[in-house]
Amino acid sequence: MTSPLVLIIDDEPDILELLDMTLRRMNMRTRSATTLAAALDMLREERFDLCLTDMRLPDGDGMMVVRHIQQNCPSLPVAMITAYGSLDTAITALKAGAFDFLTKPVDLQRLRELVSSALRLSSKAEPEPDTAVDDPILGLSAPIQQLRGQIAKLARSQAPLYISGESGSGKELVARRIHALGPRASHPFVPVNCGAIPSELMESEFFGHRKGSFTGAVSDKPGLFQAAKGGTLFLDEVADLPMAMQVKLLRAIQEKAVRPVGTQQEETVDVRLLCATHKDLAAEVAAGRFRQDLFYRINVIELSVPPLRKRREDIPLLARHILTQLAGRNGLPAPKLTSACLEQLCNYRFPGNVRELENTLERAFTLCEGNVIDAEDILLSDIASSSEENLSLGDIDSLEDYLDDIERRAITQALEETRWNKTAAAKRLGLTFRSLRYRLKKLGMED
Known part of the structure; x- marks a missing residue:
């Protein structure tokens, strides 16, 4: 088997020699170019498995290399080499399609990790035959087809990615799919709900700690960054991080290193960071609740997950898939949906998105008679339906009861999303813990 071929573009002899020597020790073949013109000629003449390019070249810059590769050989991973502290340049390169970046002076361990990851990506350049079959993101609507295409493209990058979307729309599913299609698929995918970790334990949970710290x-414990080594760390509800933790996370991203509690030694970490929240992160920045510099670091590229109401034509397919899964778990045949039932589902706004559809169908699956789910078996919330602009006061017998229902629904959703962690649910709703306890008691929801 022929060893991988790497193109190195840099006009500094010392850097060229260092990269060449390191790659050859990794059993790679190399070609070197000291100008943009020479590099473009080589890219036209030979097929490379990886390209490493300096930002500054005598007759151009590395961005021109990135754009040329994106247009002419998009399956070729290209990494940018930038001066130390030039993170803005690196982020620009990532947005333009670069796979990853290195800073000078080049850290050889970081270089080896980058090369290994890039070559795994290069080997996946040809689509696998079962990719579509294994796709957990269901739907044939235009928004989902567009999302699927964006996922395939973004899976090839190592850029930090911000996944936005409403609660229940499937942000974690999208993150898992990006991980599964990328070069880190054989390494861990570690999901974290930032709103469910007590603030006093956050630093230890994220970065680990030493015995006796x-x-x-009572013993050394690796953190979430270490647990995701070589893989993907998915920070869900990142907007819930307290300010003190935001500072530490920013440093970890910039330095690609973490410092466990109880030690002065930093440990390098090789993870791809994916973040998500149902909140408007830009609005959180404007309100002073989220650091602007951290926002820029995690929001190199934004991927928006469409709400279910924007892809209603996918509801029948999703509903049948959910019922098939429920039936399989319970050892029963999957019930059929009547046309009246499907029409009712497709006309509903689903403010809780796919998660609400799942909960609705699980109730119907449990309560329906026979093996058929009809319209009357679907208990859709009148609250969400009447929250439209054409709210009919005839639907409200008592304003107090109506508002209590809205409050009960919001609290239930927050509790479900935080796995019934009341402290995290209170934070999600912008309440104090005491205020949440009061409301739970008032609404008859207290244990």
């Missing part, structure tokens, strides 16, 4: 630390 605090009361209860």
